Amino acid sequence: MQDTVILINSQFLGKGDETLGEALLENFFTHLKQNKEMPRALFFINSGVFALTNQSLASLHIKELYNKGIPILACKTCVDYYGIENELTSGDISSMSELIDLAKQYKVITL
Template sequence: MKNKVILVSSHQLGRGDEALGESILETFFTILKQKEELPVAVFCMNSGVLTMTEESLVSVHLKEMEDKGVKILACKTCADHFAVTEKLTVGKISGMDYFIELASKYEVLTIS
Protein backbone atom coordinates (compact mmCIF):
# COMPACT_ATOMS: atom_id res chain seq x y z
CA MET A 1 0.00 0.00 0.00
CA LYS A 2 3.03 2.25 0.00
CA ASN A 3 2.57 5.36 -2.17
CA LYS A 4 -1.19 4.85 -2.39
CA VAL A 5 -4.20 6.86 -1.31
CA ILE A 6 -7.34 4.97 -0.33
CA LEU A 7 -10.54 6.68 -1.41
CA VAL A 8 -13.47 5.55 0.75
CA SER A 9 -16.65 6.59 -1.04
CA SER A 10 -19.13 4.63 1.07
CA HIS A 11 -19.68 3.50 4.65
CA GLN A 12 -19.87 -0.06 3.35
CA LEU A 13 -17.93 -2.20 0.92
CA GLY A 14 -19.95 -3.51 -2.00
CA ARG A 15 -23.63 -3.35 -2.74
CA GLY A 16 -26.41 -5.38 -1.22
CA ASP A 17 -26.84 -6.09 2.46
CA GLU A 18 -25.78 -2.95 4.35
CA ALA A 19 -24.72 -4.73 7.55
CA LEU A 20 -22.60 -7.16 5.56
CA GLY A 21 -21.01 -4.30 3.62
CA GLU A 22 -20.13 -2.47 6.84
CA SER A 23 -18.61 -5.65 8.26
CA ILE A 24 -16.53 -6.27 5.12
CA LEU A 25 -15.23 -2.69 5.21
CA GLU A 26 -14.25 -3.09 8.86
CA THR A 27 -12.41 -6.33 7.99
CA PHE A 28 -10.56 -4.52 5.18
CA PHE A 29 -9.24 -1.86 7.58
CA THR A 30 -8.57 -4.40 10.36
CA ILE A 31 -6.19 -6.23 8.03
CA LEU A 32 -4.79 -3.12 6.35
CA LYS A 33 -3.70 -1.47 9.62
CA GLN A 34 -1.57 -4.53 10.41
CA LYS A 35 0.49 -4.26 7.23
CA GLU A 36 4.04 -2.98 7.36
CA GLU A 37 3.48 -0.62 4.43
CA LEU A 38 0.51 1.65 4.95
CA PRO A 39 -1.07 4.10 2.52
CA VAL A 40 -0.11 7.76 2.52
CA ALA A 41 -3.69 8.80 3.19
CA VAL A 42 -7.29 7.68 3.48
CA PHE A 43 -9.68 10.21 1.95
CA CYS A 44 -13.37 9.73 2.81
CA MET A 45 -16.14 11.20 0.70
CA ASN A 46 -19.87 10.76 0.25
CA SER A 47 -21.15 8.36 2.96
CA GLY A 48 -17.54 7.28 3.53
CA VAL A 49 -17.27 10.19 5.98
CA LEU A 50 -19.55 8.20 8.29
CA THR A 51 -16.66 5.78 8.91
CA MET A 52 -14.86 8.59 10.74
CA THR A 53 -17.50 8.82 13.49
CA GLU A 54 -17.87 6.75 16.64
CA GLU A 55 -21.00 5.12 15.15
CA SER A 56 -18.70 3.18 12.80
CA LEU A 57 -16.38 0.41 13.99
CA VAL A 58 -14.05 1.43 11.16
CA SER A 59 -13.16 4.63 13.05
CA VAL A 60 -11.11 2.65 15.58
CA HIS A 61 -8.95 1.21 12.79
CA LEU A 62 -8.62 4.59 11.09
CA LYS A 63 -7.44 6.07 14.40
CA GLU A 64 -4.76 3.39 14.72
CA MET A 65 -3.61 4.12 11.17
CA GLU A 66 -3.59 7.86 11.91
CA ASP A 67 -1.41 7.18 14.97
CA LYS A 68 1.03 5.43 12.60
CA GLY A 69 1.26 8.54 10.39
CA VAL A 70 -1.47 7.93 7.79
CA LYS A 71 -3.45 11.08 6.93
CA ILE A 72 -7.16 10.47 7.50
CA LEU A 73 -9.22 13.07 5.66
CA ALA A 74 -12.91 13.87 5.25
CA CYS A 75 -14.38 15.75 2.32
CA LYS A 76 -15.75 18.99 3.80
CA THR A 77 -18.79 19.12 1.49
CA CYS A 78 -19.66 15.51 2.38
CA ALA A 79 -19.17 15.96 6.13
CA ASP A 80 -21.41 19.03 6.00
CA HIS A 81 -24.03 17.16 3.95
CA PHE A 82 -24.20 14.28 6.44
CA ALA A 83 -23.94 16.74 9.39
CA VAL A 84 -20.99 14.88 10.93
CA THR A 85 -18.35 17.62 11.01
CA GLU A 86 -18.63 17.87 14.81
CA LYS A 87 -18.93 14.08 15.21
CA LEU A 88 -15.62 13.06 13.63
CA THR A 89 -13.53 11.04 16.09
CA VAL A 90 -10.57 10.63 13.76
CA GLY A 91 -8.89 12.64 11.02
CA LYS A 92 -9.56 16.12 9.83
CA ILE A 93 -11.66 18.00 7.31
CA SER A 94 -10.12 18.53 3.89
CA GLY A 95 -11.13 19.77 0.49
CA MET A 96 -11.39 18.29 -2.95
CA ASP A 97 -8.42 20.38 -4.04
CA TYR A 98 -6.18 18.46 -1.63
CA PHE A 99 -7.56 15.12 -2.83
CA ILE A 100 -6.75 16.13 -6.40
CA GLU A 101 -3.23 17.03 -5.27
CA LEU A 102 -2.84 13.62 -3.60
CA ALA A 103 -4.26 11.85 -6.65
CA SER A 104 -1.72 13.57 -8.88
CA LYS A 105 1.15 12.25 -6.74
CA TYR A 106 -0.06 8.78 -5.67
CA GLU A 107 -2.03 5.86 -7.01
CA VAL A 108 -5.65 5.92 -5.80
CA LEU A 109 -7.38 2.73 -4.63
CA THR A 110 -11.14 3.30 -4.48
CA ILE A 111 -13.28 1.47 -1.91
CA SER A 112 -16.97 1.69 -2.75
Protein backbone atom coordinates in the same frame (compact mmCIF):
# COMPACT_ATOMS: atom_id res chain seq x y z
CA MET B 1 1.36 0.70 -1.05
CA GLN B 2 3.21 3.82 0.11
CA ASP B 3 2.50 5.42 -3.27
CA THR B 4 -1.24 4.81 -2.95
CA VAL B 5 -4.17 6.86 -1.70
CA ILE B 6 -7.26 4.89 -0.73
CA LEU B 7 -10.55 6.63 -1.53
CA ILE B 8 -13.50 5.49 0.58
CA ASN B 9 -16.80 6.61 -0.94
CA SER B 10 -19.27 4.72 1.24
CA GLN B 11 -19.77 3.66 4.83
CA PHE B 12 -20.13 0.13 3.44
CA LEU B 13 -17.71 -1.97 1.41
CA GLY B 14 -19.32 -3.45 -1.69
CA LYS B 15 -22.90 -3.44 -2.85
CA GLY B 16 -25.67 -5.50 -1.34
CA ASP B 17 -26.50 -6.12 2.28
CA GLU B 18 -25.54 -3.09 4.40
CA THR B 19 -24.79 -5.12 7.53
CA LEU B 20 -22.35 -7.24 5.55
CA GLY B 21 -20.90 -4.14 3.88
CA GLU B 22 -20.25 -2.52 7.25
CA ALA B 23 -18.56 -5.70 8.52
CA LEU B 24 -16.42 -5.89 5.37
CA LEU B 25 -15.27 -2.28 5.80
CA GLU B 26 -14.32 -2.93 9.41
CA ASN B 27 -12.50 -6.10 8.35
CA PHE B 28 -10.59 -4.19 5.67
CA PHE B 29 -9.29 -1.64 8.17
CA THR B 30 -8.52 -4.37 10.73
CA HIS B 31 -6.21 -6.01 8.20
CA LEU B 32 -4.83 -2.75 6.84
CA LYS B 33 -3.58 -1.62 10.25
CA GLN B 34 -1.72 -4.94 10.61
CA ASN B 35 0.03 -4.50 7.26
CA LYS B 36 3.68 -3.42 7.24
CA GLU B 37 3.20 -1.10 4.29
CA MET B 38 0.73 1.73 4.73
CA PRO B 39 -1.01 3.88 2.15
CA ARG B 40 0.02 7.50 1.65
CA ALA B 41 -3.42 8.64 2.83
CA LEU B 42 -7.05 7.63 3.31
CA PHE B 43 -9.57 10.04 1.81
CA PHE B 44 -13.26 9.75 2.76
CA ILE B 45 -16.04 11.16 0.58
CA ASN B 46 -19.84 10.94 0.39
CA SER B 47 -21.26 8.55 3.03
CA GLY B 48 -17.73 7.23 3.57
CA VAL B 49 -17.30 10.06 6.08
CA PHE B 50 -19.60 8.13 8.44
CA ALA B 51 -16.76 5.60 8.83
CA LEU B 52 -15.01 8.36 10.80
CA THR B 53 -17.77 8.53 13.42
CA ASN B 54 -18.80 6.31 16.32
CA GLN B 55 -21.64 5.08 14.09
CA SER B 56 -19.06 2.81 12.43
CA LEU B 57 -17.04 0.02 14.02
CA ALA B 58 -14.35 0.78 11.43
CA SER B 59 -13.72 4.13 13.15
CA LEU B 60 -11.70 2.42 15.91
CA HIS B 61 -9.25 0.95 13.39
CA ILE B 62 -9.12 4.15 11.35
CA LYS B 63 -8.25 6.09 14.50
CA GLU B 64 -5.35 3.70 15.14
CA LEU B 65 -4.07 4.36 11.61
CA TYR B 66 -4.39 8.10 12.23
CA ASN B 67 -2.44 7.77 15.48
CA LYS B 68 0.30 5.95 13.52
CA GLY B 69 0.64 9.02 11.31
CA ILE B 70 -1.43 7.99 8.30
CA PRO B 71 -3.27 11.06 6.97
CA ILE B 72 -7.02 10.55 7.34
CA LEU B 73 -8.84 13.13 5.24
CA ALA B 74 -12.57 13.86 5.25
CA CYS B 75 -14.27 15.77 2.43
CA LYS B 76 -15.49 19.08 3.87
CA THR B 77 -18.47 19.26 1.51
CA CYS B 78 -19.57 15.78 2.60
CA VAL B 79 -19.05 16.40 6.31
CA ASP B 80 -21.01 19.65 6.05
CA TYR B 81 -23.78 18.01 4.00
CA TYR B 82 -24.31 15.33 6.64
CA GLY B 83 -23.72 17.76 9.54
CA ILE B 84 -21.27 15.46 11.31
CA GLU B 85 -18.17 17.61 11.89
CA ASN B 86 -18.52 17.33 15.68
CA GLU B 87 -18.94 13.54 15.41
CA LEU B 88 -15.63 12.79 13.68
CA THR B 89 -13.41 10.61 15.88
CA SER B 90 -10.22 11.07 13.85
CA GLY B 91 -8.85 12.70 10.76
CA ASP B 92 -8.76 16.16 9.30
CA ILE B 93 -11.22 18.10 7.18
CA SER B 94 -9.96 18.36 3.63
CA SER B 95 -11.04 19.46 0.17
CA MET B 96 -11.43 18.17 -3.35
CA SER B 97 -8.42 20.31 -4.26
CA GLU B 98 -6.29 18.23 -1.91
CA LEU B 99 -7.70 15.02 -3.40
CA ILE B 100 -6.79 16.26 -6.87
CA ASP B 101 -3.28 17.13 -5.68
CA LEU B 102 -2.88 13.67 -4.16
CA ALA B 103 -4.19 12.04 -7.35
CA LYS B 104 -1.53 13.89 -9.36
CA GLN B 105 1.22 12.40 -7.19
CA TYR B 106 -0.07 8.97 -6.17
CA LYS B 107 -2.14 6.07 -7.43
CA VAL B 108 -5.74 6.20 -6.15
CA ILE B 109 -7.64 3.03 -5.26
CA THR B 110 -11.38 3.41 -4.68
CA LEU B 111 -13.11 1.06 -2.25
